[in-house]
Amino acid sequence: xxxxxxxxxxxxxxxxxxxxAASSVGAANEKEPDNPLAIPFEKYxxxxxxEVILHEDSNLPLVAVNVWYHVGAVNEVKGKSGFAHLFEHxxxxxxxxxxxDGHIGLLEQIGASDLNGxxxxxxxxxxxxxxxxxxxTALWLESDRMGYLLDTLTQEKLDRQRExxxxxxxxxxxxxxxxxxxxxxxxxxxxxxxPYFGMIIGSMDDLTAASLDDVRHFFSTWYSPxxxxxxxxxxxxxxxxxxxxxxxxxxxxGQTPPSTAKLPRVEIPESFTMRYDExxxxxxxxxxxxxxxxxxAPGDAEADILANILTTGKSSLLHRKxxxxxxLVQQVSAYQMSMAQLSIFTxxxxxxxxxxxxxxxxxxxxxxxxxxxxxxDATLVSRAVNRFETGFFRDLEQVGHVADQLQSYNHFAGxxxxxxxxxxxxxxxxxxxxxxxxxxxxxNEHRAVLIAVPKGAVTPxxxxxx
Amino acid sequence: MSSTPVNDDNKPAPTKDEAxxxxxxxxxxxxxxxxxxxxxxxxxxxxxxxxxxxxPALPLVxxxxxxxxxxxxxxxxxxxxxxxxxxxxxxxxxxxRDGVALAxxxxxxxxxxxxxxxxxxxxxxxxxxxxxxxxxxxxxSEILTRPTFKKSDFVRKQKERIADLQSLMGNPNYxxxxxxxxxxxxxxxxxxHPVMGTLKTVEAFGLKQLKxxxxxxxxxxxxxxxxxxxxxxxxxxxxxxxKLGSWKGGKNTPVKxxxxxxxxxxxxxxxxxxxxxGMNQTIVSAGVKALPAGHPDEWALRVAVDAFGGMFGSRLxxxxxxxxxxxxxxxxxxxxxxxxxxxxxxxxxxxDVTGAALGEILNELDNLKNRPVTAQEFQDATDNVLxxxxxxxxxxxxxxxxxxxxFERRLPLTRYxxxxxxxxxLTIEDVRHAVDLYMRRENFQVILVGxxxxxxxxxxxxxxxxxxxxxxxxx
Numbered sequence: 008x009x010x011x012x013x014x015x016x017x018x019x020x021x022x023x024x025x026x027x028a029a030s031s032v033g034a035a036n037e038k039e040p041d042n043p044l045a046i047p048f049e050k051y052x053x054x055x056x057x058e059v060i061l062h063e064d065s066n067l068p069l070v071a072v073n074v075w076y077h078v079g080a081v082n083e084v085k086g087k088s089g090f091a092h093l094f095e096h097x098x099x100x101x102x103x104x105x106x107x108d109g110h111i112g113l114l115e116q117i118g119a120s121d122l123n124g125x126x127x128x129x130x131x132x133x134x135x136x137x138x139x140x141x142x143x144t145a146l147w148l149e150s151d152r153m154g155y156l157l158d159t160l161t162q163e164k165l166d167r168q169r170e171x172x173x174x175x176x177x178x179x180x181x182x183x184x185x186x187x188x189x190x191x192x193x194x195x196x197x198x199x200x201x202p203y204f205g206m207i208i209g210s211m212d213d214l215t216a217a218s219l220d221d222v223r224h225f226f227s228t229w230y231s232p233x234x235x236x237x238x239x240x241x242x243x244x245x246x247x248x249x250x251x252x253x254x255x256x257x258x259x260x261g262q263t264p265p266s267t268a269k270l271p272r273v274e275i276p277e278s279f280t281m282r283y284d285e286x287x288x289x290x291x292x293x294x295x296x297x298x299x300x301x302x303x304a305p306g307d308a309e310a311d312i313l314a315n316i317l318t319t320g321k322s323s324l325l326h327r328k329x330x331x332x333x334x335l336v337q338q339v340s341a342y343q344m345s346m347a348q349l350s351i352f353t354x355x356x357x358x359x360x361x362x363x364x365x366x367x368x369x370x371x372x373x374x375x376x377x378x379x380x381x382x383x384d385a386t387l388v389s390r391a392v393n394r395f396e397t398g399f400f401r402d403l404e405q406v407g408h409v410a411d412q413l414q415s416y417n418h419f420a421g422x423x424x425x426x427x428x429x430x431x432x433x434x435x436x437x438x439x440x441x442x443x444x445x446x447x448x449x450x451n452e453h454r455a456v457l458i459a460v461p462k463g464a465v466t467p468x469x470x471x472x473x
Numbered sequence: 474m475s476s477t478p479v480n481d482d483n484k485p486a487p488t489k490d491e492a493x494x495x496x497x498x499x500x501x502x503x504x505x506x507x508x509x510x511x512x513x514x515x516x517x518x519x520x521x522x523x524x525x526x527x528x529p530a531l532p533l534v535x536x537x538x539x540x541x542x543x544x545x546x547x548x549x550x551x552x553x554x555x556x557x558x559x560x561x562x563x564x565x566x567x568x569x570r571d572g573v574a575l576a577x578x579x580x581x582x583x584x585x586x587x588x589x590x591x592x593x594x595x596x597x598x599x600x601x602x603x604x605x606x607x608x609x610x611x612x613x614s615e616i617l618t619r620p621t622f623k624k625s626d627f628v629r630k631q632k633e634r635i636a637d638l639q640s641l642m643g644n645p646n647y648x649x650x651x652x653x654x655x656x657x658x659x660x661x662x663x664x665x666h667p668v669m670g671t672l673k674t675v676e677a678f679g680l681k682q683l684k685x686x687x688x689x690x691x692x693x694x695x696x697x698x699x700x701x702x703x704x705x706x707x708x709x710x711x712x713x714x715x716k717l718g719s720w721k722g723g724k725n726t727p728v729k730x731x732x733x734x735x736x737x738x739x740x741x742x743x744x745x746x747x748x749x750x751g752m753n754q755t756i757v758s759a760g761v762k763a764l765p766a767g768h769p770d771e772w773a774l775r776v777a778v779d780a781f782g783g784m785f786g787s788r789l790x791x792x793x794x795x796x797x798x799x800x801x802x803x804x805x806x807x808x809x810x811x812x813x814x815x816x817x818x819x820x821x822x823x824x825d826v827t828g829a830a831l832g833e834i835l836n837e838l839d840n841l842k843n844r845p846v847t848a849q850e851f852q853d854a855t856d857n858v859l860x861x862x863x864x865x866x867x868x869x870x871x872x873x874x875x876x877x878x879x880f881e882r883r884l885p886l887t888r889y890x891x892x893x894x895x896x897x898x899l900t901i902e903d904v905r906h907a908v909d910l911y912m913r914r915e916n917f918q919v920i921l922v923g924x925x926x927x928x929x930x931x932x933x934x935x936x937x938x939x940x941x942x943x944x945x946x947x948x
Contacts, residue, residue, distance in 0.1 A: 174821070401600060
């Protein structure tokens with residue numbers, strides 16, 4: 008359920024008769040009264056290629072306006088790492104008809120919440136939840152930067168946001184415990200030519216090299232209506248909303264986006280261990296990563312379930328073994344980072360003072376070996392599935408999340424109508440599937456190991472002083 | 474990758490004239506009515522408070538058991554961290570289940586129970602599908618009434634907590650948070666010590682202390698069962714009576730505001746450095762003791778701080794981020810708790826502009842005198858709250874948190890509708906008055922976490938007096 012990490016603008020931490028859509032493909036999905044796990048929606052496409060998804064929910068007088076551009080770090084070229092995210096920052100600096108400091112300022116005045124933009128490996132999104140009467144304000148702002156961003160672009164805007172992003176990199180990578188260590192492992196796994204190599208935030212050198220021409224080119228290539236999807240969820244009248252969308256977005260034009268190029272193959276041909284002198288954290292850390300199936304591919308749900316079985320809660324296998332029984336680690340976590348091209352499965356543990364990283368690694372190996380040999384108890388799988396089921400309902404609580412969920416399915420699965428299939432991916436996993444996943448992917452031959460040790464610290468040799 | 478040639482002419486934007494209608498923001502209809510959830514409450518004969526907010530859209534319920542005891546109830550330095558560890562220990566075994574069995578049973582219900590302790594209180598929380606609520610309540614009842622406090626569990630948990638603290642003590646943000654609390658409130662104030670305690674205090678705890686703390690504080694008179702989501706008050710009272718009706722306990726002596734000596738006035742301006750060698754950023758925080766939640770000046774102060782540093786478009790963020798590019802963000806907020814509160818400002822800046830950034834923060838504080846909160850800032854900050862408040866309570870867990878904060882801080886059930894009424898009556902004079910009372914530069918404490926050599930050199934040009942060097946590792 009961890010769909011890759013993102014970098015955001017702000018640290019986390021806010022009519023006339025209907026015009027017929029030019030080419031409605033009208034996928035609709037009526038809510039069944041006995042199955043609350045459904046998101047009714049309508050999808051259609053404007054003449055200029057902009058996809059629109061609408062979802063009505065009048066529980067609260069709020070509307071979520073959410074735009075996904077089908078571009079991310081994956082579309083960066085060599086020497087331009089971090090550019091998709093830097094570009095996202097510039098999208099908030101005003102456009103043809105919106106003053107430079109007007110975008111966020113205006114949204115804050117009207118009481119927008121859940122207001123941000125985020126750049127991932129495979130997509131970039133912009134979102135805000137506004138009081139229902141301000142739907143048109145949000146459409147005005149989103150359409151203006153989709154159509155007229157370059158009209159007011161200046162070198163100064165680029166320079167300022169470059170500095171902001173460099174400070175974001177310092178804050179979220181360089182001065183975070185294990186931030187640089189994790190980045191260096193990532194960059195041993197991915198070839199330099201692969202656009203995931205830059206880990207979204209990019210390098211200081213590449214950020215320094217970004218030019219105004221790069222901004223113009225990126226905008227023209229990737230930010231056309233035909234490469235975007237607008238989702239509106241909340242207290243709306245559908246006919247009126249469609250008319251507003253036509254008014255604000257219908258006249259925008261742009262290039263046909265190129266398809267994402269074929270990427271270099273990523274594999275770990277032979278296991279390796281890298282050591283890193285950790286500058287920030289006082290305790291050592293061990294991290295093991297494998298390449299696993301991409302989001303929604305067979306094996307992806309198994310990975311999520313296995314991660315849950317390994318480290319969610321006190322009864323999870325690795326927590327129980329490493330934290331409670333052996334008292335070797337301060338914390339342990341496992342997760343599948345699912346991306347469009349491939350995924351990375353990671354187990355990481357922060358090691359207690361005086362204990363050996365090698366010992367921790369071998370205990371992790373023992374638990375995995377046991378799963379490969381003996382499988383996992385079916386009860387553990389059904390517990391994990393129960394947790395995912397609760398999670399699916401929790402994702403439907405806020406209109407902003409519903410809008411983003413529809414977008415995510417539309418982008419990664421090819422249809423917004425995917426929530427039940429998504430849950431089914433989890434409910435259909437068996438204990439045998441989990442063991443097969445562990446055997447196939449989490450092997451000792453093709454894995455990457457990081458041992459980060461605080462600068463100047465001495466850790467016991469293998470086996471430790473047990 | 475893309476080989477599409479750069480050619481802006483491929484993008485035939487409409488001429489300026491055609492798009493001129495976009496020049497003005499749209500005229501919109503009237504604001505929708507503000508929707509504030511209904512907080513309902515009842516009480517069992519045992520003294521247990523039952524709070525409910527009904528939100529039946531999805532078959533979900535957030536279940537919280539809140540206690541009005543947090544780290545502020547730790548009366549002596551030897552108790553720092555006791556509340557947090559005691560409540561964690563309650564989940565390490567109850568009745569005939571050990572900690573793992575409890576976790577397994579919550580997992581069977583598709584959830585996980587966590588306990589979170591803060592200054593004013595502690596809360597055991599889980600979000601469940603409604604069909605599992607009764608079973609969840611059974612487990613909660615065991616944890617509250619029959620925790621085992623086994624010696625071996627305690628010894629293990631104590632070591633876990635020590636490892637947690639060792640890890641946190643290397644995290645620059647944690648160092649900044651605990652140093653700021655201590656310096657802003659003062660180290661003898663109930664909010665002046667870390668919720669998790671220190672290595673020294675946690676190492677010295679004995680199991681007896683934890684048991685006594687449990688007996689004194691985990692009692693129905695001190696507690697609220699908070700259910701939010703697909704549940705009515707009648708259902709909640711019936712469930713509480715069935716599952717927790719027999720929960721008894723001695724009368725506890727909760728912290729009352731009258732019991733606490735709150736130092737009058739605030740210390741003179743000071744600067745402290747928490748050394749973290751090698752960092753290429755400095756975390757700059759500045760705080761000043763202000764007011765408790767529910768104080769008559771609270772809303773005016775919140776508007777002032779929103780305009781100054783709360784919003785993206787606030788003076789602080791626009792100056793340090795958007796104008797200077799020193800940081801990813803600079804923000805401020807009001808931390809108004811039960812006994813007391815503070816205004817906190819914080820930003821991470823690249824190390825070589827530490828002095829310049831601090832200078833700008835102090836200038837902005839001074840500027841509040843020369844250029845008081847403007848009519849536009851006042852309106853933006855109040856509108857932001859009035860227009861967004863309907864969305865604050867989305868989600869059953871969020872509703873549970875809001876109810877918990879009402880309970881812990883002894884606020885009226887009408888807290889949020891009172892707030893809306895108060896915001897509608899506020900004047901710009903109220904806000905300027907709050908600035909004058911609570912946001913004087915000379916009362917702020919400044920805390921800098923980062924490379925001590927760089928910071929010292931950076932401060933040399935500011936002539937702010939000698940900084941105090943604080944070594945938190947010795948605690």
